[in-house]
Structures are given as C-alpha cells and as structure tokens.
Amino acid sequence: MSGEFVDPARVVALLEDAEDDLRMAEFGAKTQNRHAAFHLQQAAEKLVRAVRLTVGLDSTKQHDIGRLLEGDGAFPPLPPDHPLCAELKSLDVLTQYATTYRYPTPTGKRKPGPGAEQIGAFVARLRDLAARARALV
Numbered sequence: 001m002s003g004e005f006v007d008p009a010r011v012v013a014l015l016e017d018a019e020d021d022l023r024m025a026e027f028g029a030k031t032q033n034r035h036a037a038f039h040l041q042q043a044a045e046k047l048v049r050a051v052r053l054t055v056g057l058d059s060t061k062q063h064d065i066g067r068l069l070e071g072d073g074a075f076p077p078l079p080p081d082h083p084l085c086a087e088l089k090s091l092d093v094l095t096q097y098a099t100t101y102r103y104p105t106p107t108g109k110r111k112p113g114p115g116a117e118q119i120g121a122f123v124a125r126l127r128d129l130a131a132r133a134r135a136l137v
Contacts, residue, residue, distance in 0.1 A: 006053045008137045014050035015130050018043040022123050029120065033113030034101035040122050041065075041097035047130055048088055052078055054136040066092035084136075087129060094122070 021043035028036025041063075048068045052059050060074050069089055071077035078085050101113040113119070 011050045011053045011137045014046045018046035029116040036119050037097040037101045037113040041094045044091045044094045065095045
C-alpha cells in the first residue's frame with residue numbers, strides 16, 4: 001500500500017492507542033517495571049505504524065521496530081528523509097522490551113524491568129514524537 005490515501009482516523013486511532021500504552025507504562029513504573037517495559041514497546045510500535053501510514057505505507061504484523069522502519073521485502077521502508085525517521089530508529093532499542101521482561105527465563109526467573117526514571121524518559125520522548133506525528137496528519 002505505498003503512496004495510497006490513508007484515512008487520517010486510522011492514524012489518529014493508532015496514536016490514541018499508543019497514548020493508552022504510555023499511560024500503562026507510567027502506571028507500571030510505579031508498580032511493576034517489567035510490564036511497563038512491554039507497554040513502552042507497544043507504544044513505540046503503534047507510533048511507527050502511524051507514521052508509516054502518514055506517508056501511505058502500511059505494514060505487516062511485524063513487531064520489530066527496526067524492521068518496521070527499514071522494511072523487509074514484504075513492505076517498503078519509511079523514507080530515510082522522513083522528518084521523524086532518525087528519531088524513530090533510535091526507538092529500536094525498545095524492540096527487546098516486547099519479550100525480555102515479559103516472560104520468565106528458562107529457569108523461572110523474571111528480569112526486573114528498566115528503572116522508573118528510564119521509563120519516564122521514554123514516555124516523554126514517545127509523547128513528543130506522537131505529537132509531531134499527529135501534526136503530519
């Protein structure tokens with residue numbers, strides 16, 4: 001779906017869902033950081049999907065933020081000259097948050113999530129990017 005018109009309501013819905021995940025990350029930072037990490041990844045993924053749609057690019061069910069930006073043969077990359085591309089690529093570190101803290105290790109241990117300060121910093125970055133993405137609609 002490259003270059004086709006995309007209903008702005010779909011972009012806005014993804015950005016609203018990303019904000020829901022950011023609120024969950026903030027709540028999780030107070031109670032259960034490992035779950036907050038998962039919601040950060042989910043918010044970043046939805047943000048990237050929304051930005052792709054602003055330029056008429058849909059995406060597969062891929063959850064890897066880097067691959068969502070770079071494409072993978074099944075769908076094209078976000079243009080490298082897109083005003084948010086470099087900043088979105090810096091969020092690829094969140095890809096690992098989808099599973100690293102969410103599931104127990106083979107020995108049954110759970111890794112603690114990132115600290116509340118780090119979660120707060122990511123929430124602020126993601127909110128800033130989401131506001132800028134909304135301006136592109």
